[in-house]
Amino acid sequence: MLVIGGGAAALAAAIDAAAAGASVRLLDAAPPALLGGNTRHSRNFRCSHDAPTPWTPDAYPPAQFRADVLRATGGGADPVLLEALVQQSRALPDWLLAQGVALQRPAQGPLPYSRRTAFFLGGGMAAVRALADRALALGVDMVPGCAAHALVLRGRRMTAVVTDQGSMSAGACVLACGGAHADPAWLARHWGAAARGFVNRGTPHVRGELLQWLLAQGAAAAGDPAGLYLVAVDARSPAHDGGIVTRIRGMPLGVVVDRQGRRRHDEGADTASTRYSRWGQRLAAYPEQTGWLVLDDPGLRAAPAALYPPLRAPDIASLAVLCGIDPAGLEATFTAYNAAVRAPAQSDAAAGWRTACLDPPKSAYARPILEPPFAAYPMRPGVTFAHHGIAVDACTRVRWTDGTVLENAFAAGMLMAANLIPQGYVSGLAVSISLVFGRIAGRAAVQAAGRPAAPLPEPDQGHFERAEPDPAGPVT
């Protein structure tokens, strides 16, 4: 059996399949140092529980999990898959612990309160290493640096996978190699010239070759290829793999302008963590996909720490020149903004400051921005994942546009996450989807590989063989 990919979904599929006795080979396009896909950048996963656990306080009933996903995704989640996610997420903490993954207790280090998600101790990299160790211990043949390009299909049955190292035959395969958003050509097809202004926050190896091949062959798509989950990141970030630390977060403390020096949105309207993605989407529509968060000295001191130092200047005009913003435009914006600022009537709480008669308004934290030196963070949209992938049935078989499914090819993880998140996002969802559907796909693939195909494959075609059950026994 072949597993394509190296993130949480691929590793979960390989582990459950190997534990069920299958002979598994895992192909990851990335070199060994980048094993783990975008799970490397993750930290927590969403799981329902009815009572407090050592890893998650209070309770998170399945009904709330379901409602949270439906609300965030505009009701677009596939109800059958959502039900599987919500119910099977319950088993994730115990399953992970059994694989050797360590979880962080809420009291252990300053964790944000979260009854909805559990945290990997040491983050996603630690989880990836533990899962990879477990897969190796179960006899999974791990092949890093080997990308898959296409499947060999006989009717609706996969007989082999075409890879960097030639064609590999298999009784079944799990495709868990993520989306296509690290491929600039794919991005340009759906976003045009704007795609050049995007930064990829994750692994450069999610280039979607298999996804695009499947769609060209007649596989059904899920989600929207132009739907990207974008987050505002520092424009100076590396082109790939900057992860969590490149985010710019201090928008409520300043003003955000485009290259003409114009404000376009209310910086005070959204102060929850949802602002990261809201600004990512907005920046995608800015000229050259670039905006600047401009702060004065008190604003900069109050702003969350950022990866790169801001550009700084003693006055607005010099800052504009330094950034490449139109100086007259930026000065006009600041004059109008500072004139429109109104102190709160009752208290002097920072949140109460707002602008009057300004378009767009700043509806909270609208303090005067007057104290030099001034600082600016250049920002661009950072692509986190795409709301786009392969449509699957309830047991994650790849669906075809003619209504049929591939009998023995399964999709898991971000390659099929758009079935559940066609838009929007809630924290910890990606890892939960990857683990739950990776496990489902891995076990389903074992079954499918064992089933005799029609027509029967030649004897030498099966890479898959029934291995001796692992002494440790199957893990549930």
Added chain:
Amino acid sequence: MQTRTLPTVDADAAAEARRQLAICNICGYCNGLCAVFSAAERRPRLADGDLDQLANLCHHCRSCLYDCQYAPPHAFAINLPRALARQRRQSYARYTWPRPLAALFTGGGLRAGLPAAGVVLAFTLAVVLAVPVEVLFGVHSGPGAFYQVIPFGVMTAGAALSLGFALLAVGMGLRRFRQATAATQPAGSPGSAAGRATLAVLTLDNQAGGGPGCADLDHHPSRLRRRFHHALFYGFLLCLASTLVAAARHHLLGEAAPYPLLSAPVLLGTAGGLGMLVGGLGMHWLRRREDPTPTDPDSRGADTALTWLLLAVAATGLALLALRGTAAMGLLLAVHLGTVLALFVLLPYSKMVHAVYRGAALWQDARERDGT
């Protein structure tokens, strides 16, 4: 807008530690692994004193390298265990008293072992030259046998002077360290914090990778280093206890060494010596087998020198016990006391100071936790 990567190599240890910790403070994924990450978040300025506090709080468990998505070959090149080890090594020299002796910390590799070897050799040579051959190589037995080779007065005066100076020097260094690393924000009461810091020293609970264990050899969680350190540390304490019990018997009961095999000083010393042997050899084995990536190459010399010195103290002590009834006793006594003298004299100028600064850093950290 040009893509810019942060500088990956910096000649200045402090600048590199500061660069890396600033990224850690944005990420925060590792804050369950040990005390360093929450402490760094409490000291976001990362001034020089903050870095020394954090570097000495770090127990070199190495897990955070393997858990880091920004570790090399990533452009951010985060290797915090190595950066903090480097900062820690330099901090020992920074707080040394008197200052000119900080030069003793600059020797890397084999040179780091020269001061200790010199003390042992010089002391042994002095004994060989001063003690008549027939006494040195004679067979001595009964109470006071050791003092026939090296008079009691010389032994106690040497121990008192060397240890007294060492404690003075360490105390001065500790004073400087505490001044430099004091938190600017309010800290909790020193009393209850001292209790928790002592517990942290005795259990090494920061050397657990947050629970599963440390990355002692490679990324696999392991408890080997912690156990070997425990063997070494508690072995050392048992030897100290043995010496104290012996001193009490000498001064209070008027019973001179050597003591019978089944007496408290011999049993404590034997157990302690064996513990030190196991721990020291274990630490040495780990150092030879470990992935060198998270280790500061320039710290290895001092680490190795201390391990060998502690092993020499333990091995010569056990050999002295085994052969105290033979003609080899005199020379073994000289070598053993030479190693103990080296340990005492070099306490402020060897890797041994890590115990002092780490204890102080743990105490300070416990106070900061109370204060927030």
